[in-house]
Amino acid sequence: MIAPVKRIKTAADLERIRGEIRASRDPATKIVRVCVGPGCAARGANRVLGLFREAVEESGVDVKVEAKGVGCHGLCERGPIVLVDPGAIFYQRVEEPDVAEIFRETVLGGRVVERLLYEDPAKGVRVRTAEDIPFYKAQQRIALGGNGEIAPESMEDYLAAGGYAALAKALAMDPEAIIAEIETSGLRGRGGGGFPTARKWRSCRDASGEPKYVICNGDEGDPGAFMDRAVMEGNPHAVIEGMIVGSRAIGSNQGYIYVRNEYPLSVERLNVAIGQAREWGFLGKNILGSGHSFDIRINRGGGAFVCGESTALMASLEGRVGEPRAKYVHTVEHGLHDKPTNLNNVETWANVPAIVNQGGAWFASIGTEGSKGTKVFSLVGNVVNTGLVEVPMGMTIREIVEGIGGGVKDGKAFKAVQTGGPSGGCLPAEFMDTKVDFDELAKFGSMMGSGGMIVMDEDTCMVNVARYFLNFLKEESCGKCTPCREGLPQMLEALDRITTGEGRVEDLDRLEEIAGIMSQASLCALGKTAANPVLSTLKYFRDEYLTHIEEKQCPAKVCRGLFKYMIDPNACKGCGICKKACPVEAIAGESRTPHIINQEICTQCGTCLEKCPFSAVVKV
Amino acid sequence: MSDYAAQVAEIVARYENDADMLIPIMQDLQAEYGYLPAQALKDLTDSLNVPLTRIYGVATFYASFRLAPKGQHEVTLCMGTVCHLKGAGRISETICEEFSVSPGGTTPDRLFTFQAVNCLGACALAPVMVVDGEYRGELTPEKAVEILRALPDEAESAKEKEASAR
Numbered sequence: 001m002i003a004p005v006k007r008i009k010t011a012a013d014l015e016r017i018r019g020e021i022r023a024s025r026d027p028a029t030k031i032v033r034v035c036v037g038p039g040c041a042a043r044g045a046n047r048v049l050g051l052f053r054e055a056v057e058e059s060g061v062d063v064k065v066e067a068k069g070v071g072c073h074g075l076c077e078r079g080p081i082v083l084v085d086p087g088a089i090f091y092q093r094v095e096e097p098d099v100a101e102i103f104r105e106t107v108l109g110g111r112v113v114e115r116l117l118y119e120d121p122a123k124g125v126r127v128r129t130a131e132d133i134p135f136y137k138a139q140q141r142i143a144l145g146g147n148g149e150i151a152p153e154s155m156e157d158y159l160a161a162g163g164y165a166a167l168a169k170a171l172a173m174d175p176e177a178i179i180a181e182i183e184t185s186g187l188r189g190r191g192g193g194g195f196p197t198a199r200k201w202r203s204c205r206d207a208s209g210e211p212k213y214v215i216c217n218g219d220e221g222d223p224g225a226f227m228d229r230a231v232m233e234g235n236p237h238a239v240i241e242g243m244i245v246g247s248r249a250i251g252s253n254q255g256y257i258y259v260r261n262e263y264p265l266s267v268e269r270l271n272v273a274i275g276q277a278r279e280w281g282f283l284g285k286n287i288l289g290s291g292h293s294f295d296i297r298i299n300r301g302g303g304a305f306v307c308g309e310s311t312a313l314m315a316s317l318e319g320r321v322g323e324p325r326a327k328y329v330h331t332v333e334h335g336l337h338d339k340p341t342n343l344n345n346v347e348t349w350a351n352v353p354a355i356v357n358q359g360g361a362w363f364a365s366i367g368t369e370g371s372k373g374t375k376v377f378s379l380v381g382n383v384v385n386t387g388l389v390e391v392p393m394g395m396t397i398r399e400i401v402e403g404i405g406g407g408v409k410d411g412k413a414f415k416a417v418q419t420g421g422p423s424g425g426c427l428p429a430e431f432m433d434t435k436v437d438f439d440e441l442a443k444f445g446s447m448m449g450s451g452g453m454i455v456m457d458e459d460t461c462m463v464n465v466a467r468y469f470l471n472f473l474k475e476e477s478c479g480k481c482t483p484c485r486e487g488l489p490q491m492l493e494a495l496d497r498i499t500t501g502e503g504r505v506e507d508l509d510r511l512e513e514i515a516g517i518m519s520q521a522s523l524c525a526l527g528k529t530a531a532n533p534v535l536s537t538l539k540y541f542r543d544e545y546l547t548h549i550e551e552k553q554c555p556a557k558v559c560r561g562l563f564k565y566m567i568d569p570n571a572c573k574g575c576g577i578c579k580k581a582c583p584v585e586a587i588a589g590e591s592r593t594p595h596i597i598n599q600e601i602c603t604q605c606g607t608c609l610e611k612c613p614f615s616a617v618v619k620v
Numbered sequence: 621m622s623d624y625a626a627q628v629a630e631i632v633a634r635y636e637n638d639a640d641m642l643i644p645i646m647q648d649l650q651a652e653y654g655y656l657p658a659q660a661l662k663d664l665t666d667s668l669n670v671p672l673t674r675i676y677g678v679a680t681f682y683a684s685f686r687l688a689p690k691g692q693h694e695v696t697l698c699m700g701t702v703c704h705l706k707g708a709g710r711i712s713e714t715i716c717e718e719f720s721v722s723p724g725g726t727t728p729d730r731l732f733t734f735q736a737v738n739c740l741g742a743c744a745l746a747p748v749m750v751v752d753g754e755y756r757g758e759l760t761p762e763k764a765v766e767i768l769r770a771l772p773d774e775a776e777s778a779k780e781k782e783a784s785a786r
Contacts, residue, residue, distance in 0.1 A: 039744040042755030076744030223700035226741030261684045262740055302643055302682025305738060319642030320674070321681040380702045380743035387744060418701065454701050468704050472738065478681075606710060610760060 007281030010289045011168035014159075021160050029064040030107050031085040032056075034094075035148060037072025037230055038265075039387070040079035044096065045069075048080050051099040055107075065107055068157075071234015073148035075135050076387040078118065083148070088129045091116040121384075121406065135385045135404050140366065142374050143190075143227075143350040144390045147234035152269050155276045158237040164282055166353035170245040171290035175205065178249040182352070184360025186372030191217055191308070191345030192420065192449045193525075194371070194438035200342055203332040205250045207340035212252040214294075215336065215343040216243055217313060218259040218266065221305040222421025223472065225452035227376035228346035230388050232259065232266035235350065236273035240296065242352030244282060247294040250342050255296040258313050261303045270298055305422075305476035309524050310335075310343045312478065323480045324524035345450065347376055367393035371437035375451055381418075382409045382457035391436075398432040401455055412457035416540070420449030422469045422476075423529035425536025426462060445536040447529070461558035462541040463548055467495040469533035477526065484527030487518040491534060499559040503549040508538065557619040560604045564620050567608075569594035571616035578608035578617060624660035625667075627652060632667045639670050642678060646685060655686040683737075693732035693771050696750040697723075697764075700739030703747040707760070711747055712736055714761035719768065731773055 008014050034040075034049040052067035059065065073081045078092035084106050091102060091113065098116060105111045117126040118133050130136045141147075150157035158164070170178050183198035204212060216239060220228040232239060243255050259266050274296055277283040285293040304322045306312045312322040314336045335341025351373060355363045364372045371393040377400065380386050384406030391400060397417055401407065408414045416426040419436075425446035427434065434440055438448050456465065474488040491514050494507040515531030522528045538545060547553050554562035567578070567587075572594040579587040579595055586602040589595030594616075597608070609617040631648045635641035645668070650656055656679055665672045679685045697715065699708050712723065715734060721727045723736035742748050745757025749764065756767055 038740075038742045038755070042742055042745050042748070042757050076742075079744070220741065221738065223704075223739035224702050224743055225739070226743065229741045261682075262737060299644060300647060301684075302647075302678075303684035303737070304682050316643060317640070319640045319678070321677050378743060380746070381705060452701070454705075456705065460705060465701075465705075468701065476738075605713075607761075610762065 007279070007284070008288065009281060011172065014164060014168055014288065018159050018162075018165075021156050025160065026064055029066055032065065032067040032102075032107060033070045033083040033085070033148065034067065035071070035073040035079060035081040035083075036069035037076070037079075037147075037234060038226065039072065039076030040081055043079045045080035047096055048082065048094055048099055051096055052082075052103065055099060055103040059103070059108065063108060068151040068154075070149065071147040071152050072144075072230035072388055073130075074139075074144065074230075074388040074390075075133070075385060077385050081148075083130070087112075088131075090118060090128065090130045090133065092118050135387070135389070135406070138395070138399060138404055139390050140374050140392050141390045142354045142363075143231060143238075143347050143376050144234070144388065145354065146238055147230060150235065152234055152236055153272050155237070155273075155280060158235075162357070163237055163353075164241055166356035167241050167244050167282060168288055170248055170356050171288055171292060175249045175251065178245060178356070179205065181360045182249070182355060185355045185363035186360075186367070187348065187351055187355060187363065188371060188438060189345060190347035190351070190375065190450065192222075192423070192447065194448060197344060197348055200332060200344070201246060201249050203330070204252075204340050204342040207333040209333070209338075209340050211254060211339060212250055213336045213339060213341040214243055214247045214250060214252045214255040215310075215313070215317075215341060216255070216257040216349050217308065217310070217343055217345045218257055218263070218270075219301050219308040219313060220260055220263075220346070220450060221308040222423075222450050222452045224380050224418075224454045225378050225421060225450050227378050227388055227451050229260075229263050229266055230376075231346050231350050232263070233269050236266075236269045237277070238350045238353055239270070239346055240273055240277055241282070242349035243296060244277075244287065244294050245352050245356055246342065246344070246349065248290075248292050252342070253293050253295070255294060256317055256336075257296060257298045258307070258317060259298060259300055261301045267298060267300055274298070304478070305472075306478045306524070306526055309526060311524070313343065314341065321478070323478045324526070326523060347451070368435060368437045368440075370439045371448075375436070375448070377436075377451045377453045379405050379453050379455070381455040382412060382460070383407070383455040384409050393437040394435045396433050396435055397427065400436065400453065401432070405455065408455060408457050410457075412459065414455070415458050415460050416456045416462065416465075418446075418454040418456060418465070418533075419452065420447035420532070421452050422473050423447060423525065423532055424449045424452075425532045426456070426465065426540065427536070428540045445532065445539055447532070459556055459558070461499075461554055461556035462537040462544050463495065463499055463554075464556075464558045466534045466537045467492070467499055470495055470530070473526065473530045477530075481521075481523040481527060483518045483521040484523070484530060487514045487522075487527070488530060490514055491531065495534070498545060498548045499554075499562070501548070501552040501559075501562050503545075505546075505549055507549070508542075508545060511538065563604075564599060565597055565602060565604060565606070565608060566618055566620050567595050567597055568616045568618055571614050573614055573616070575613070577611050577613065581607050581611045583607060622659045622663055624653075624657060625663045628660055628663040628667050632664070637668065639668055642668070642670060642675070643682070646675070646678065650685060654690045655688055658687070686733075688726070689730075690733040691726040691730045692774050693752050694735070694750075695732045695768065696735045696737055696740070698738075698740040698742070698746070698748045698750075699736045700741075700743065700746070702743040703739075706746045708747040711749075711759055711761050711764050715764055715768065718765050729773070730775070731771060732768065 307322040557563040574592040
């Protein structure tokens, strides 16, 4: 452990200390990295890490071993994930009893524990390292680059991995040159809007008014998206370094990170990192002797989705209710406290150090014509490999869902992929070969959004999905403007009718009509895009709506009342479990003879289906 | 001086009497009491010189603020898209029926406060809930009820202790 004697005052000092940290690290040290990201932590990774630490302490003797907790490694489906160096051996589904064996065999003995390796389902062979796993092969990690490598609470780790070199480089550059580099990179906002980052920075730099503010939007609200969380918790210094670089380019001395209330660990990790950055001299006055001063404070959100919208977020930072305001007043000129304010999302900031270090041209060499670099997606839903993936822009949906994601779970058929959160849309199978970038997805009625990618299988009712998002937005609409406040309940009413078999064909026209008004007349993006899930499902799954309305059937058998539970007499053993479990006594039948559900009484709660040990209860 | 005045003043001082910091101040206040007591909010209006209407505006706008005391345990069920697809709706219904509680409310015996939130960002575990800070994933309605039934009841164990002491 090398503690800085005092604040690092110059770029030369930084390089000297980096050299010292690297030199102090014994290359023979064996390192056990335990992923303690949210997915792995929920499966007991912290206890696994604790056991490794105990094992390290107890073994002592002549081998140098270090056990550290690292940020999300991506393949959440297979957590807890443990990596052992040397050899970068990738163990998955590691449970507490496995720790002793890994420690004895791999760490001390240098042997691989075969049964904990990942098994490639296509080839049926076990592979040793992450690179050999199809999930990782096609990925390219920039924003997630440090995740899984460094301990998020260790400044030494970040520095040893080249951290804050971009800051030193940027501080020696003319602010205009920093913006030019970002411009060359083609970086666009990762929060969903896709606005060119350099243009935003330049507008803010050129705006008159002091002070200027820099904000990091960590209010990751789209359900099904958790990439910003993974970056904040797995590599917080990358976000901070990006912000300091931005503050220099823009000419700001005060930054804010607005973190979602549901992410207490993100707040904790960022707080630790900010404390370290101040202590080491990367935040505060006269950073690395450049004359530039900058500090950051963290604000926690209050659990309002709309605060992910930039003007609502700023209102929240001012201690007010998070209501957005009209967009024609630009926040880069009149933002927080009416001062020029530059807001970017977590992933955008995390890309900045890499761009400064490796050059804008390098970043621009990755991706498509209009969308450069990589994008992190949270690949979730009915997919084999749930987790976080970072891929070059322009990869097709098929490559992501089938290649990296391993296809649809349980051998079911693919139905749709939902991107862009509640503002996005659902694309059916015929769009599998669509390239994923800002412009392509928008062309077909969806959007990139912040990067949630939810795979839906044949058992998903698209009308129900549309209703889900609409209900979500109705709850989260701030109520300031009428089209959004009144439009959403009206649309929801129509969808409620349709999903309960009361729908009318005219409802579909009505939905489209309200959608049109909302997209034109709402104040902020929440209202403007709120109808997208309805519009995209109406466009691609109109038959499903019509079946609900005309035949009063839910083809996916999700909407209650539009399908029946029946007992298959050939499969029923007459065990009586369902009969006992039924809360309304709708099931009759003698012991050891097939039971029958009385449809008059049945409330379609689904308890019988959940309880039947013979899968004899079916939906028809 | 109310019971809360000193604590309110201390928290307000933490933020240098800055009314911009209203939300963090209220978050600290809630961390202190588990909810926002009405009297504490009245004290806050004096101490920070902010109208009570604005304070209540903020308290009711943001979902994370509570105006009623919470139960012994905190249960947060994720209603995100993936959890929804995998049956979170049914789990929520079951919990509400079994424990006579509604989302945002507390069980009549004050055993736990039940929140249904948009997304916990732990989709690999869907459907998932957080019980006193611990993630419990891959839930079924049955499993959820089982977990909640097993929550220790402090009031109950206090009574038992008292009884055994006698």
